[in-house]
Amino acid sequence: MKSWLEKRAALSPDQIGLYAGNKNTWTFREMNEEATELAELIAPYIQSREPVALLITNQPQSVFLIHALQKIRVPVLMLNNRLSTKEWAYQLKDSRAQLVIFEDQFAIEADRAVSIDVLRSSKQKNIEVFEQEDVCSIMYTSGTTGNPKGVMQTYDNHFASATGSAFNIGHQPDDIWMCAVPLFHISGYSILMRSVIYGIAVRLYEKFDERRIHADLVNGNGSVISVVTTMLQRLLDVKNERYHPFFRCMILGGGPAPLHMVERCHDEQIPVFQSYGMTETASQFTTLSPADARRKTGASGKPLFPGEIKIVDEEGKNCAENVIGEIFVKGPSVTKGYLNNQQATASAFDHGWLKTGDVGYLDDEGFLFVADRRSDLIISGGENIYPAEIESVISSHPAVKEAGVVGKKDEQWGEVPVAYVVLLEELDQEVLHSYITERLARYKHPKLYRFTNELPRNAAGKLVRRKLKEEINHESV
Amino acid sequence: MKSWLEKRAALSPDQIGLYAGNKNTWTFREMNEEATELAELIAPYIQSREPVALLITNQPQSVFLIHALQKIRVPVLMLNNRLSTKEWAYQLKDSRAQLVIFEDQFAIEADRAVSIDVLRSSKQKNIEVFEQEDVCSIMYTSGTTGNPKGVMQTYDNHFASATGSAFNIGHQPDDIWMCAVPLFHISGYSILMRSVIYGIAVRLYEKFDERRIHADLVNGNGSVISVVTTMLQRLLDVKNERYHPFFRCMILGGGPAPLHMVERCHDEQIPVFQSYGMTETASQFTTLSPADARRKTGASGKPLFPGEIKIVDEEGKNCAENVIGEIFVKGPSVTKGYLNNQQATASAFDHGWLKTGDVGYLDDEGFLFVADRRSDLIISGGENIYPAEIESVISSHPAVKEAGVVGKKDEQWGEVPVAYVVLLEELDQEVLHSYITERLARYKHPKLYRFTNELPRNAAGKLVRRKLKEEINHESV
Known part of the structure; x- marks a missing residue:
């Protein structure tokens, strides 16, 4: 079939599909021309059906690149541009990416890489198209094991x-959907897909600047926005005027909003839709409407049509109403699995249901309440941080015996990672910290270290992060 | 998976899903309760996965029955209630229907049939659910051969x-989507599906009463309506007031609207969306927006996302812009084929494209213009009439040698069927007419007979209906 952008350009050629900066706009026809040109430039580099990685920022050019790859019928691996070079290298190898296309500012090391500037000076060739069941995009997330896994999202x-x-x-x-979240996250990438499917414009921001976005909300320059809790807080901090009536929906992800925030939004008539979702569900899977927001404080809403949720206990049986268990999800937006990793895929699913690893319950009206994010997940400024991944890096230092990482509450970021470390021999904290910073993205760097003689473990010898979390958050009160 | 209605009732339990008559409303929760009760009553009659036929009128109960069958995981065969008993018998046999559920007013003859009243007095049993790739509904249409074929529509x-x-x-x-078209046509059935998928209400009408509908359009009792050309004409005939601003969209099917009608709608600010579709595409496949209506007079619009259209010449090659050929369609709304008829299915498709049999062209902007409906199709009051089917019945009379049926233009119905008959021996027109009326639905009865010595045929001996059509329509001027 033709690419979605190609079809959209045929349906609504003169409709504006992209706003960026103060004055720059592109119609769907112009976007399609840009993407087609890039696709023709990329095509000569394509040798297989393996993924092509993109290392980009929130630029119009990135939007065109994403659509260009859809025209060539290769999945795109969206690299998080905040990661360390070692983390990028892991994902490129694990995904068997055949090529990296990168913005010049990034120092990527890869066998086959081409900068966008070099690409733009190449020659042209014919292009292919995709089928809906093809893998469209890949984004890596970590799990309990600490090894990042490539989540595949199909066009379907x-x-x-x-x-x-x-x-x-x-x-x-x-x-007009405002996109200030990164394009390499499912929250940003999915906005681009909605734009071509619905035929609506995206307003793209290079980064989250609350004053700029506040002004756009007041002036009617956007009708829908996707934010995480910290972004909403920053918006509330600068809010001094009523938003324009054209603005009708704020999709809030990245963990539940605290009650005071929900109430402030209600008082200010901000149409907040709290949501629950993950890379594996191609963005929001449940959503809570503003009408229910105060009546169901703390809830994440109901599954989007036609998705389904069930809560399962440790014996694999369905939980009754209001009983906590693991959240299972099923539906056409759920991933078909992890790239090149049949074992992880097999263990993530149970008879077609994805086991999220998150814990929660459904109330008597079917609203989902998420009690605890999976595997002690730390959510910091909208980024998911998996403790096991950081612990694994710390423990790899020769002077370290073991480590435990938990989230500490933080006014600005929601949570920040803190490391509990048991040493084998003397080690300077600065030395340890620089060992870590070489290997992990900045947002994963521990903000505090606690050196201790032993870590709390349960009878089976498993680390009990909950105890560390209680300790560190008690300290801070 | 759960049935769509079940999910919708879980998502929006208190939202009104159905309006009927002056005061009757049902929420999605109430609709689901009605449908569940019916499903439990029907379940004991179910012996296989073969279709269950419904012979019903536009009643709330019919809506619940349709949803009830979705809960039992059997396809529904929607019988056109205007057909003759012989036509019903053909469809029941051909589809291998295991059961007919009928309103008492209809005199159906079938091995296994149960009236709704009898059903309501039965006992209860457990129910099943469906998967999206299951066949949801079956509707018969005739083709060039004259034998009706069962078009399968899946949930997908x-x-x-x-x-x-x-x-x-x-x-x-x-x-609120106003449904005055029959539920047994794809135009009506698809409104019920949209209602549960979108979570919006249907306003159901037992029949098309232009004064009643005019009043509802004026009073803001509906926002979207599906009509055929003759219904629109009847609405224009009684229009004496501005429609309410809540009314935002009129989907017009059943053949292109004449220019004077398009202009009247424009003058009266009626938001008409002309469309092209068929039972095989699960309703509208292309739609023309009001914004383009006058600029593209006679066009049927562009395919709905992500459907595709191409125009193919007699050698199977793609036609250039503005060149007439056969209309091919492809996309997720297109049927997977005809029930129990692999041969018809195979000959209807070409590499995944459905050959509609209709003739038309795409202009330089990609707008579809339908030049001629398939196989000399006669569209009378929104019903499709296939000449070959009527000819076949007429020719089966012992005194008839052959027959040719064409559409004659008609103020009220758009077209009405006219029969050209070549006799073998003397035959009274009244006798012939009552022979036909026993075997065919009323709307297919010829309104005029022309007895003649021979029918126009081409060099290959094929009937040239076009000549008869020119003759009869010239006569009438």
Whole structure:
């Protein structure tokens, strides 16, 4: 089939599809021309159906690159640009990426890499197209094991996510979706997909600048925005004017909002839709409407049509209402598995249901309450941080016996990682810290170290992070 | 998976899903209770996965029955209630229907049939659910051969049709879709599917009463309506007031609207979306927006996202812009084929493209213009009439040698069927007519007979209906 952008350009050629900066706009026809040109430039580099990695920032050019790769029928591996070079190297190897396309500012080391500037000076060639069941995009997330895994999103997944969202929040042909979240996260990438599927414009921001976004919300320059809790807090901090009535929906992800925030939004008539989702569900999977927000404080809403949720106990049986268990999800937006990792895929699914690892319950009206994010997940400024990944790096230092990492509450970031470390021999904290910073992205760097003689473990010898978390958060009160 | 209605009732239990008559409303929760009760009553009659036929009118109970069958995981065969008993018998046999559920007013003859009243007095049993790739509904249409074929629509087909429509005309959570078209046609059935998928209400009408519908359009009792050309004409005939601003979209099917009608709608600010579709595409496949209606007079619009259209010449090659050929369609809303008829299915498709049999062209902007409906199709009051089917019945009379049927233009119905008959021996027109009326639905009865000595045929001996059509329509001027 033709690419989604190609079809959209045929359907709505003169509709604006992208706003960026103060004055720059592109119609869907212009976007398609840009993407087609890039696709023709990339095509000569393509040798297989393995992924092509993108290492980019939130630029219009990145939007065109993403669509260009859809025209060539290769999955795109979206590299988180905050990672360390070692982390990038892991993902490139694990995904068997055939090529990296990168912005010049990034110092990527890879066998086959081409900068966008070099690409733009190449020659042209014919291009291919995709089928809906093809893998469209890959994003790596870590799990309990600490090894990042490549989550595959098919075109069908993205399509189902886009339709479920539209049936929930409505679809207005003149909508403008504001994208200040990274394109390499599912939250940002999915906005680009919705844009071509719905035929609506994206307003792209290079970064989250609360004053700029506040002004756009007041001036009616966007109708929908996706944010994480810390972004919402920053918006509330600068809010001094009513938002324009054209603005109709704020999708809030990245952990539940605290009660005071929900109430402030209600008082200020900010249409907040709290949501729960993950890379594996191609973005939001459940959403709570503003109408229910105060009545169901702390809830994450109901699954988007036609997704399904069930809560399962440790014996694999369905939990009754209001009983906590593991959250299982099923539906057309759920990933078909992890790239090149049949074992991880097999253990993540149970009869077609994805075991999220998150814990929660459904109340008597079917609203989901997420009690605890999976595997002691730390959510810091919207980024997911998996303790096991950081612990694994710390423990790899020869002077370290073992480590335990937990989230400490933080006004600005929601949570920040803190490391408990048991040493084998004397080690300077600075030395340890620089060992870690070489190997991990900045947002994963521990903000505090606690050196201790032993870590709390349960009878089976398993680390009990909950105790460390209680300790560190008690300290801070 | 759970049935769509079950999920919708879980998502929006208190939202009104159905309006009927002056005061009757049902929430999605109440609809689900009605449908569940019916499903439990029907379940004991179910012996296989073969279709269950429904012979019903536009009643709330019919809506619940349709959803009940989705809960039992059997396809529904929607019988056109205007057909003759012989036509019903053909469809029941051909589809291998295991059961007919009928309203008492209809005199159906079938091995296994149960009236709704009898059903309501039965006992209860457990129920099953469906998967999206299951066949959801079956509707018979005739083709060039004259034998009706059962078009299968899967849940996936209905879902794709609903999403394509929403991305085109927009989706408002408070929409009310007015349904005055028959539930046994794809135009009516698809409204019920959209209702549960979108979570919006249907306003159901037992029949098309232009005064009643005019009043509802004026009073803001509906926001979207599906009509055929003759219904629109009847609405224009009684229009004496401005429609309410809540009314935002009129989907017009059943053949292109004449220019004077398009202009009248423009003058009266009626938001008409002309469309092209068929039972095989689970309703509208292309739609023309009001914004383009006058600029593209006679066009049927562009395919709904992500459907595709191409125009193919007699050698199977793609036609250039503005060159007439056969219309091929492809996309997730297109049927997977004809029930129990592999041969018809195989000959209807070409490498995944459905050959519609209709003739038309795409202009330089990609707008579809339908030049001629398939196989000399006669469209009378929104019903499709296939000449070959009527000819076959007429020719089966012992005194008839052969027959040719064509459409004659008609103020009220758009077209009516006229029969050219060559006799073997003397035959009274009244005798012939009552022979036909026993065997065919009323709307297929010829309104005029022309007895002649021979029919126009081409060099290959094939009937040239076009000549008869010119003759009869010239006569009438």
